[in-house]
Amino acid sequence: MSDAHVHPRPRNPLTRYVFSTDHKVIAVQFLFSGLIFFAVGGLLAMIIRWQLAWPWRPVPILSKWLWSAPALGGQMPPEFYNKLFTMHATIMIFFVIIPILTGAFGNFLIPLMIGARDMAFPKLNMFSYWIMWPGFAFLLASFFVEGGPSEAGWTGYPPLSTDPHAAPGSLNGQTYWLLALLCAGISSLTGSINYITTVVMLRAPGMKMFRMPMTVWSLFITALLQAFALPVLTSALVMQLLDRTAGTNFFSPVGASVGNGPAVTGGGAPLLFQHLFWFYSHPAVYVMILPGMGIASDVISTFSRKPLFGYKPMVVALAAIAGLGFIVWGHHMFQSGMNPALGATFMVSTMMIALPSAIKVFNWIGTMWGGRIQYTSAMLNAMAFVSMFIIGGLSGIFMAATPVDIHIHDTYFIVGHIHYVLFGGSTFAIFAGVYYWFPKIFGRTMNEGLGKVHFLFTFIFMTGTFLFMHIVGWHGHMRRIPDPTVYEFLRAPGVVWMNQFMTICAFALGLAQVPFVLNFFYSLVAGPKAEANPWKANSLEWTTASPPPHYNFEDLPRVFHAPYEYSVPGGEEDYLPQTSPLPPNITLDPVMA
Amino acid sequence: MRYWSLIFALAAAFSVGAFAYAPFSPDWWLPNTVAEPGHVVSKAGREIDALFIIILWLTGGVFVATQAALVWAQFRYADRLDAEGKPARPARYFHGSQRLEVIWTIIPAGILVFLALYQMSTWADVKFRSAAPRTPVLAELTGRQFQWMVKYPGPDGKVGTADDLFTVNDLHLVKDETALIHLKSSDVIHSFFLPQMRIKQDAVPGMTIPVWFDCDRAGRYELACAELCGWGHYKMRGDVVVHETRAEFEAWQAAKLAEQGRSQVGEPEGETSEGDRQ
Numbered sequence: 049m050s051d052a053h054v055h056p057r058p059r060n061p062l063t064r065y066v067f068s069t070d071h072k073v074i075a076v077q078f079l080f081s082g083l084i085f086f087a088v089g090g091l092l093a094m095i096i097r098w099q100l101a102w103p104w105r106p107v108p109i110l111s112k113w114l115w116s117a118p119a120l121g122g123q124m125p126p127e128f129y130n131k132l133f134t135m136h137a138t139i140m141i142f143f144v145i146i147p148i149l150t151g152a153f154g155n156f157l158i159p160l161m162i163g164a165r166d167m168a169f170p171k172l173n174m175f176s177y178w179i180m181w182p183g184f185a186f187l188l189a190s191f192f193v194e195g196g197p198s199e200a201g202w203t204g205y206p207p208l209s210t211d212p213h214a215a216p217g218s219l220n221g222q223t224y225w226l227l228a229l230l231c232a233g234i235s236s237l238t239g240s241i242n243y244i245t246t247v248v249m250l251r252a253p254g255m256k257m258f259r260m261p262m263t264v265w266s267l268f269i270t271a272l273l274q275a276f277a278l279p280v281l282t283s284a285l286v287m288q289l290l291d292r293t294a295g296t297n298f299f300s301p302v303g304a305s306v307g308n309g310p311a312v313t314g315g316g317a318p319l320l321f322q323h324l325f326w327f328y329s330h331p332a333v334y335v336m337i338l339p340g341m342g343i344a345s346d347v348i349s350t351f352s353r354k355p356l357f358g359y360k361p362m363v364v365a366l367a368a369i370a371g372l373g374f375i376v377w378g379h380h381m382f383q384s385g386m387n388p389a390l391g392a393t394f395m396v397s398t399m400m401i402a403l404p405s406a407i408k409v410f411n412w413i414g415t416m417w418g419g420r421i422q423y424t425s426a427m428l429n430a431m432a433f434v435s436m437f438i439i440g441g442l443s444g445i446f447m448a449a450t451p452v453d454i455h456i457h458d459t460y461f462i463v464g465h466i467h468y469v470l471f472g473g474s475t476f477a478i479f480a481g482v483y484y485w486f487p488k489i490f491g492r493t494m495n496e497g498l499g500k501v502h503f504l505f506t507f508i509f510m511t512g513t514f515l516f517m518h519i520v521g522w523h524g525h526m527r528r529i530p531d532p533t534v535y536e537f538l539r540a541p542g543v544v545w546m547n548q549f550m551t552i553c554a555f556a557l558g559l560a561q562v563p564f565v566l567n568f569f570y571s572l573v574a575g576p577k578a579e580a581n582p583w584k585a586n587s588l589e590w591t592t593a594s595p596p597p598h599y600n601f602e603d604l605p606r607v608f609h610a611p612y613e614y615s616v617p618g619g620e621e622d623y624l625p626q627t628s629p630l631p632p633n634i635t636l637d638p639v640m641a
Numbered sequence: 642m643r644y645w646s647l648i649f650a651l652a653a654a655f656s657v658g659a660f661a662y663a664p665f666s667p668d669w670w671l672p673n674t675v676a677e678p679g680h681v682v683s684k685a686g687r688e689i690d691a692l693f694i695i696i697l698w699l700t701g702g703v704f705v706a707t708q709a710a711l712v713w714a715q716f717r718y719a720d721r722l723d724a725e726g727k728p729a730r731p732a733r734y735f736h737g738s739q740r741l742e743v744i745w746t747i748i749p750a751g752i753l754v755f756l757a758l759y760q761m762s763t764w765a766d767v768k769f770r771s772a773a774p775r776t777p778v779l780a781e782l783t784g785r786q787f788q789w790m791v792k793y794p795g796p797d798g799k800v801g802t803a804d805d806l807f808t809v810n811d812l813h814l815v816k817d818e819t820a821l822i823h824l825k826s827s828d829v830i831h832s833f834f835l836p837q838m839r840i841k842q843d844a845v846p847g848m849t850i851p852v853w854f855d856c857d858r859a860g861r862y863e864l865a866c867a868e869l870c871g872w873g874h875y876k877m878r879g880d881v882v883v884h885e886t887r888a889e890f891e892a893w894q895a896a897k898l899a900e901q902g903r904s905q906v907g908e909p910e911g912e913t914s915e916g917d918r919q
Contacts, residue, residue: 125872127872130871130872130874200869205829205868207828207830207846208829208830208869208870211828211829214786214871215871216872300846301845302847303846303847304826304827304828305828306828307828317847318845318846318847352718353720353732354732355734355735355736355737357737357738358737358742359737361737361742383841383842383843384843385848385850388764388765388770392764395757395760395761396757399753399756399757400750400753402753403746403749403750403753407742407746407749410707410741410745411737411742413710413711413714414737416715417710417714417718418718418732418733418735419714419732419733420720420730421642421715421720422642423719423720428645431715432649434711435652435653435708438704438711442700442703442704443700445699445700445753446693446700448757449692449696449756450760451685451688451689451760451763451764451767452689452692452693452696452760454685454689454768454839454840455671455686455689455693455836455841457841458834458841458868459867507648507652511655515656515659516659518660519663523669523670523671523672524671524672526834526865526867528869528874528875529874529875531875531876534876534878535865535878536863537836537863540668541668542667542669543668546669612736614732614734615731615732615733617734622728622731637736637737637739640736640738641736
């Protein structure tokens with residue numbers, strides 16, 4: 049079944065490596081820019097932690113050139129602290145986790161895992177990466193404009209973000225922030241259209257929807273989430289941009305005035321922005337966790353040498369999370385002044401979204417149960433994903449309970465929760481995915497020993513960094529304050545000790561990434577050559593060479609079953625690629641598999 | 642290889658240990674007064690804490706059970722090779738269990754629905770406007786960068802008249818009397834947060850939001866801003882003073898009013914006068 053539409057690889061290095069339409073090259077571009085911004089965002093977090101542990105103590109080395117106000121004696125200006133956490137969150141969410149999970153893994157894996165030669169719209173795909181660059185430029189340029197970068201938080205609530213007198217960062221930086229996010233949003237939107245079309249139209253013969261790997265399912269559902277939710281964020285950003293530049297009043301209420309500035313004449317509503325923002329940004333949390341769930345499912349099944357427990361229920365649970373994800377945004381606004389009766393309904397839907405998440409956890413443990421677990425770096429990170437996601441999921445129930453949320457809203461409890469989901473969840477999934485697919489992406493194998501050292505210290509210090517956030521949070525420690533000791537109840541020795549402990553663990557967590565960086569770059573150049581299927585896995589990407597040729601598959605593969613047929617009784621090997629038919633004596637449970 | 646499971650077990654045990662220790666240390670637990678760390682001063686606070694503890698037990702139980710299952714699976718089902726380098730034991734081949742899926746869907750669903758319904762009444766009591774006390778307003782509280790401006794109605798009981806009393810970052814109320822506050826903001830969004838009384842409500846420009854709470858111990862408490870409001874957000878701190886008796890409160894108010902009368906030169910500027918300019 050040789051395909052006449054195979055194009056040769058471009059010869060010109062510019063179109064081959066830079067302005068490439070090859071999904072694999074674009075994936076690597078997303079991966080590299082994402083990892084670079086990961087380092088930047090991580091360094092910002094270190095400075096945040098320094099300030100929280102030892103408020104106003106000059107930061108070694110950095111304080112000299114980050115804020116050069118001699119009058120302050122080297123101490124960090126409070127508005128600089130606000131810029132730090134604003135940029136930390138903005139970078140990590142919009143320029144690291146979403147681009148790596150959907151841009152890098154989505155791009156690389158979707159065509160390879162469904163047996164396609166490329167994305168449905170390769171040029172649109174190239175556009176979806178390069179539109180990130182104006183975003184990078186706006187983001188970095190905002191550090192050099194008058195007033196500095198945005199300091200209204202990653203949520204950018206007006207009027208703090210819209211009134212230029214409300215904060216130095218709202219002078220110019222906020223406009224750059226909005227433009228950067230618009231670019232990142234367009235990238236995600238064009239990417240998601242591409243992913244949806246590719247999954248629907250370009251599956252190889254025999255690749256029914258219910259034969260797709262969980263990773264593809266999760267990326268497909270994520271793309272649907274983005275396609276339906278991003279237009280709302282985009283309009284909210286444009287409205288805020290117009291409020292800031294064109295004198296509209298979507299979000300500024302009548303009579304509000306900052307300092308002794310002129311009162312606003314228009315009749316906008318600050319809560320409107322929150323509704324629009326969270327209508328996207330809550331689904332965005334699932335955009336950041338669903339692909340991780342898909343990756344963890346595939347890695348856990350492969351290294352348990354056992355079929356995924358409840359494949360179809362897992363798909364249904366993913367879809368349920370995505371569906372419910374659209375009707376829970378109001379739980380960010382329980383204390384916002386929104387009608388409390390509406391809060392009660394959002395509480396019920398939020399409670400319900402814990403259910404599919406719980407089902408997924410049980411299924412992952414069920415997958416490992418009775419398996420032959422191989423402790424590779426990828427598997428360890430995937431298991432850490434499950435272990436940490438349990439904490440992130442359970443802590444969510446506290447905030448879903450509206451009365452409890454009254455107390456813990458806007459405290460470090462929330463910060464702890466989001467980091468267990470986004471570091472414990474998404475980041476461990478990213479590590480698992482990198483260790484797992486590195487041989488396929490680059491054709492070389494990573495060092496397992498360094499991988500395990502990296503995992504061990506990351507896992508230990510992640511717990512040390514984020515666990516106590518829950519405790520200082522329920523003690524009342526507010527988020528987004530550079531100096532908790534202003535308050536008597538936060539001057540308590542126990543709170544100060546926990547803040548310092550978390551900071552020390554955060555530094556260690558940062559250092560724990562050194563083996564990963566070394567491993568990544570060393571293996572890239574000098575790692576042992578990888579075979580086509582180093583993990584003896586079933587899905588289609590392992591049936592082609594490592595790295596795959598430009599056209600992915602010599603002949604388009606024919607698919608006979610889902611990729612979870614491990615340890616099939618009577619088989620010679622303990623795996624059965626999707627391209628090999630099941631033995632005739634095996635019949636699959638139609639509800640589960 | 643199987644000993645990797647110990648790392649996971651340790652992390653889980655450490656987490657449980659920290660959370661189990663927390664109630665025994667006032668610094669680690671829900672904030673209460675230093676004098677009486679075991680006592681929650683407000684009625685809503687006691688209800689919220691009770692809910693918090695129920696959820697802590699429930700999630701704690703689920704946490705221990707799931708982590709134990711995970712660690713056991715990691716330990717028990719680790720791949721082991723026999724003397725010839727072949728797997729000592731094959732992996733079991735099955736695709737799931739409908740019965741288990743049904744069980745672990747229905748039980749958590751029941752627990753979650755119970756939680757959602759159980760707390761509804763507390764939420765309604767603390768926030769629904771229909772539950773607001775029918776008492777006169779204690780004060781109008783306006784957040785502005787970076788202060789809490791308090792306006793008491795004064796002797797005539799009405800806010801916005803000439804005898805209003807203005808204070809800054811200083812809210813006074815009476816023990817055991819439900820305090821009703823009208824919360825406003827004049828510039829950006831702030832959030833009125835009383836950690837010891839477990840009360841939080843955003844102050845939104847353009848809106849007037851009623852907030853009510855009580856306190857059964859006289860003393861001095863802290864008022865915090867919980868919503869990012871600019872560079873001085875961290876120091877937007879106020880005092881909340883709870884008086885033992887209404888007479889004591891009224892005496893304080895009269896003394897403050899007299900002080901305010903002395904410090905004013907000429908006519909008060911009226912409604913928009915900035916009472917904080919001292």
